[in-house]
Amino acid sequence: MMTETVPTSDAPEEARRVKLLESQLAALFDVSCVLSRSLELRQTLREVLSTLYEHGRMYLGMVSLLDDDSGELLVSALHDDEAAPFEKVRYRPGEGINGHILETNQRWILPRVGDEPRFLDRLNLFNSNLPFIGVPIRIGGDSAIGVFALQPPADDGLLEQRARFTEMVANLIGQAVLLSRSVEAERSALREERDSLRRHLKGNHGFSNIIGHTERMRVVFDQARQVAKWSTTVLLRGESGTGKELIANAIHYNSPRARGALVKLNCAALPDNLLESELFGHEKGAFTGAANQRKGRFEQADGGTLFLDEIGEITPAFQAKLLRVLQEGEFERVGGSRTLKVDVRVIAATNRNLEQEVKDGLFREDLYYRLNVMPIRMPALRERIEDVPDLARFLVEKVAKQQARELSITDSALRILMRHDWPGNVRELENCMERAAVMSEAGTIDRDVINLTGLDVGALPEPAAAGPISGTGFGDGNVDLDDPDIDERERVIAALEQAGWVQAKAARLLKMTPRQIAYRIQTLNIQVKQF
């Protein structure tokens, strides 16, 4: 068919041309395969060049890309067996053949590269007796972002075809560069955002965000600081609402695992079988409804910390499984046979009396010992009542920030709070402050507002009987009545409290007559305690 359209004298050349085109087509197919394989640009480019080289040993090639920072051409990949130290080579704009191609944004075909005065031979790669084809690499048809250069084995009169092929490959490379650059940009943006969020989180979860100046809390902080350095299992004990989770956060964010994940799970929230797939994950089809494979919390926390709240609620059967992970760091997904190994620090928390549970046979003794390597006991709020004023002020400020308005709490209110025994601990205090903030229209939380929140002030014991209160200036009845800074209402309330709500006695303290103080109680709208 071809012999009919082409004169017979050109037949050998035509055959060569067809052969070349066929081999180019095969090469193009292989190149496209290589390009779609991975996103690692350097590696991909090197593979493209070696593919071209292997295809009939036709081409010595080089890809150089524009460096955005310096504006210079950097050699990104070239095909040569000993092409190790090529990163040192760079071209300024307009320099050498490659620089010229980049600047003019036009392809350049040289029948013999040695004849060209611009040829710098910096790489010692190209044979100066052979032809040379260089084409710009473009993204979206605009200006060049790099140069693709290669050397065919000999000038066989088909340079034009070869140049066209080179341009095709250059276009493919351009697409690969574009893709890999946009993926890289996106990835680094995500990484930056993740790091900044993590910094933010860490700032909110340090020890400085936990209020506590009492000796008992200092002991807790010291323990937590020390334990943060190691990967030991930690057991946090204490009544609910004492801040076990806060301490767990602080331990995680002050440990070398701070860049890893902190995964939390409340063991009481799930029944046994769900708990198992939640913690260890499951394989596809492990049970009805397990449509997909799923990673468990242990896997999610790899390299980080797993916080298991309410550890006392799990059944003995599950305790055995947990014990194994704690001891070996190994487990299997539900329905899976592959043993997975993870590097996770476990922080467990409970408000139960584990010793009693062990005695009753509800909690495994071996797990009890295992967890007790580093126990930290959180003191109840009534054991550190001196922290109440700071806590209350901190919580009021927090509510104020949430509600975006000014809130303050008076000393008389603080004194009442210090006489409560807080069975619900800090959580109860927090709820109380939230309620008080809502009830206080003016933004000042005083003892009347506290009364309205339902805290039973009348039933509270006298300061003397309220326990270990000392040295903070609150509750010990020694408010300086002559202090000019406290307002009239506060002064009267303080005097009444010091006088045990005997008005005549309070009047003496304030150097007033009983009539004067009765009048003030009325006008200042002070609720007098009933006995």
Added chain:
Amino acid sequence: MLANDITARRREIERAHLENLRARLAEQQLAQGMREALTAASYQIQVPLNLIRAANNMFRSGSGHVEVFADMLAQISSAGETALQTLQAVLPAEVSEPGVRVNINELLRHVLTLETDRLLASGVVVDWQPALVLPELSGHKNELRSLFKHLIDNALQAMHESGRTHRELRLTTRALDNAVEVIVEDNGPGIPSEARIKAFEPFYIGWRQRRGRAGMGLALAQEIVNQHGGCIAIDSDYHGGCRMRVTLSHVEPSE
């Protein structure tokens, strides 16, 4: 006049000499005291440990009695308690440093200057790329200097152990929003991925030559970083050696 000058200079030299002597003596005393304290500590811990060992042997041979053992356990507990209390009592007081405004670039430069001799002696190429503008942070100057010194010392030791002839230490600083990132990179052997968290534990020694090392460098670094509301980690994406990433943010002025 001239004689007076010379006398004054002599006195000056003598004073400097004395000062130097005093500092060296204090340092020696500190080191000796530390050694003594640690030796005593190991001895103290031996008491409960020996008791446990004895009890263990008795039980293994099947001749132990539970009542005796319960009594023994109480003894072990109290011995352990005593050891702990003694140790905590000899703990030196924490040296607190006032928080001031610091420029991280400046501090890093100080440390580099201090280490110049060592860097030259081991033929390390230093690539120092400070950010042009860094936000000033509040922080503890000496602590931050010692943080950077720990990291650079580690990098030097790593490159020393690699036995490579081409040694490169790269220090980069970068401004983040309200924080500063410091990157310390070396082309040593790197830290294996399974040790990247463990390396920060006290007593961890990753060097081939372990003698005379306490394994406290990175633990101390972590502690200092924690105090500065920051984060320190070994970059897992870097394979040409070890790359430490440290971010430091504003520290609250301590009371």
